[in-house]
Amino acid sequence: MARRDSRGVPWVLWIPAGAALALVVLPVVGLLVRTDYTRLPELLTSPASLNALRLSLVTAVLSTLACVVLGVPLAVVLARSAGRGVRLLRAVVLLPLVLPPVVGGLALLFLLGRNGFLGYVLDVATGVRIPFTTAAVVVAQTFVAMPFLVVSLEGALRAGGDAYEQVAATLGARPWTVFRRVTLPLLLPALGSGAVLSFARALGEFGATITFAGSLEGVTRTLPLEVYNQAEADVDSAVALALLLVVVAVLVIAVARPRAFDAGGGAR
Incomplete structure (x- = not known):
């Protein structure tokens, strides 16, 4: 029988x-060791770095808003509907999670590019061209996030059940009222965590962005693209920007971590 420690873990x-743990932590340690801390403020405040950071934050916020506006109704439909369809x-919705981002970028390009069937219609009818613009960055980020x-x-809705919604319906509430007064308030904690993760x-999207939007400074070159660009020109700058992304990721994890696992050692 395997010996167990005081917490019950073999x-x-x-x-x-x-x-x-070493596989996750040691690369970050290597990044910390490689960082030139004497030049860090200078590298992080260069015009190219600030432009990339500003663009990343603006587009990430816009894509998160798009995820909320489009994703909340979709999650409710998936959680409260049944059938093979x-x-x-659901499989189609989850496809961006398993697709290589570059493939997603190509798919968007063939849809919304000048030779894509929807992009051609937009170009002819309105003169709007989405690829290689800031809007393309938002579209690519929304697609993957x-x-x-x-x-x-959807997980929160399925775990919580629909008892409250059924009670509201039996009391005469219309579907929209049930959604607005019952379903949406129940979703708020999961919505907060999901929005932070999105x-x-x-913020960290790279493959779909560079394929669909390109890498134009001040227009489509977000922070991950700037890291890639600087890796060939100034390694110290690339490392500094990569460290900035790591710090942002740690902050996001701290915000999005389920409260049930704080203090107390686990969910009760």
């Missing part, structure tokens, strides 16, 4: 757990 599990719809919000909300995913 000691043998600490070996692969330590290896897994819903399963297929929205599934995180949908998964969070924001983080949008």
Whole structure:
């Protein structure tokens, strides 16, 4: 019988757990060691870095708003509907989670590009061209980030059940009233966490953005793209910007972490 420690965890599990922890932590340690702290303020406040940071924050906020506006109704539909069609719809919605971002960027380009069937219509009818614009960054970020919000909300809806909604319906409340007065308030905690995760995913998006929006300074070059650009020209700058992204990611994790796992050692 395997010996167990005071917390009830078999000691043998600490070996692969330590290896897994090292795999996550050591690369970050390497980044910290490589950082030129004497030049850090200068590198982070250069015009290119500030432009990339500003663009990243603006587009991430806009894409998060788009995720909320589009993702909340979609999550409710998936959670409160049944049938084979819903399963297929769920699989399609989760597709960006498993697709390489570059593939997603190509798909968006072939949809909304000048030669794409929807992009051609937009160009001819309105003169609007989305690819390689700031709007393209928002579209690409929304494409890859929205599934995180949908998964969070759908899981919360299914875990909570629909008892309160059924009671409201039996009392004569219309579907829209039930959604606005019952479903939405119940979703607020999960909505907060899902929105933060979507924001983080949008902020770190690279592949779909560079494929669909390109890398134009001040227009489409977000912080991850600036890191990639600086990696070939100024390694110290790339490392400083990468460290900034790590700090933002840690802050996001701290905000989005479920409160149930704070103090007390786990969910009760």
